[in-house]
Amino acid sequence: MNKYVLACGICLVSTATMAELNVNVTRQENSQVTTAPVIAQEQNTATNVTTAAATDTVQTTTLEQGFSSPVVAEPVIQPASKLETGEENLTKRILGLNYTHDSKPFIAFAEAGIFGFGGGVGFSVNPYIDLTAGFNKGSWKDVEFASFELMDGTKYKMDIDTDVKSFYANIRPFAGKFHVTLGMVNQDNKIKGSLEPNEDNALFGTAEYVFDDATFDANKVGKVYGSLHYEKKTMPYIGIGWSPALTSRFGLTTQIGALYAGKPTIELYPENGNLAVQDKDHTTTLGAALEAEKESFKSNLEWFPVAKLGLWLRF
Incomplete structure (x- = not known):
């Protein structure tokens, strides 16, 4: 078991x-x-x-x-945008270009000068370049002045009509008041006038004309008529200027320069049509002296001087 x-x-x-x-x-x-x-x-x-x-x-x-509520993390506060705070934008776009918010790129101006009174508008592409378009027009009748050679007793009368349209680029190499101006001018200017003995010059005896260094008796020649115009309508322009500001919107502008006009067409002819009048020394005729005088004028007036003064407004 x-x-x-x-x-x-x-x-x-x-x-x-x-x-x-x-x-x-x-x-x-x-x-x-x-x-x-x-x-x-x-x-x-x-x-x-x-x-x-x-x-x-x-x-x-x-x-x-001793706190009765649980710990809660503080929310992160994001800074307000410029639009929420009302702050202005630092830049703005005009015609596809960027500018500072206080820029005033548009220009209007009024001016007076050799070509008469006028004005125009412009646009600042940047601080270095302004583009402008303007016009000048004037008409002066019976403008009278005496010859600088007082002994010849000559009195001048002129009628001047100007019609000028300009397209300029003002280049500011230092982005300041000084500028160099390059551009084109379309003109239709006409000048005509007359020369005659000066009645107030009797003190100096018989009035005389001097053409091409030859002296003519003004009483034998009578009045001499003349005219001047340029065949070339469109001309290049070069000049310099100074445009100081008076306020943030207004300022002055001054400019001097010259048009390359080419040789003008000049006519000079005596009132009685007698081109055979001899000078006092019997060395030349009136016709030959007037032709030489015209050629001298043509060479001296290829560059036409320009001067003007004006006011500008920016907006």
């Missing part, structure tokens, strides 16, 4: 041992398959624990200091 009981005990122990071994092997195989998810789960669990611990710590600290 005892042997039978002992044998049964040994069988039970052996069976239990083998079952335990099988369970351990199964656990090892399952652990190899589930190691990565378990580790990730453990890491998440650790993070949650840490976060919870930190939250508990903050809440505990807050309660210890």
Whole structure:
């Protein structure tokens, strides 16, 4: 009986041992398959624990200091935009170009000078270049003045009609008041007049004309008529100017320069039509002297002088 009981005990122990071994092997195989998810789960669990611990710590600290509300992070305040604060833009665009907010690129001007009275408009491309378009017109009748050679007793009368349209570029090399002007002018100017003995010059005896350094008796010649005009209608212009500002909107402008007009067409002829009158020294005739005088005028008037003064307004 005892042997039978002992044998049964040994069988039970052996069976239990083998079952335990099988369970351990199964656990090892399952652990190899589930190691990565378990580790990730453990890491998440650790993070949650840490976060919870930190939250508990903050809440505990807050309660210890006597605050009843939880800690809330302050919002970041963004600076207001220029439009919200009403600040003006630093730049603006006009005709596709950038300008500072206080720029006044448009120009209007009025002027007076050799070509008469006129005005125009302009536009500043940048601080260095202004583009302008203008006109001048004038008419003077019976303009009278005496000869600089008072001994010849000559009196001049002239009728002057001017009609000028200009297109200029004012170049400011220093972005200041001084500028160099280049451009083109379209003109239709006409000058005509007469020369006659000066009645007020009787003190000096018989009035005389001097043509081509030859002296003629004015009483024998009578009046001498003349005219001047340029065949060339469009002419290049070059000049310099000074345009100081009086205020932020108003200023002065001065300019001197010259047109390259080419040789003008000049007519000179005596009132009585007698070109055969001899000079006092009998060295030449009136006709020859007047022809020489015309050629001298033509050479001296290829460049036509320009001078003007005016006011400008910027907006």
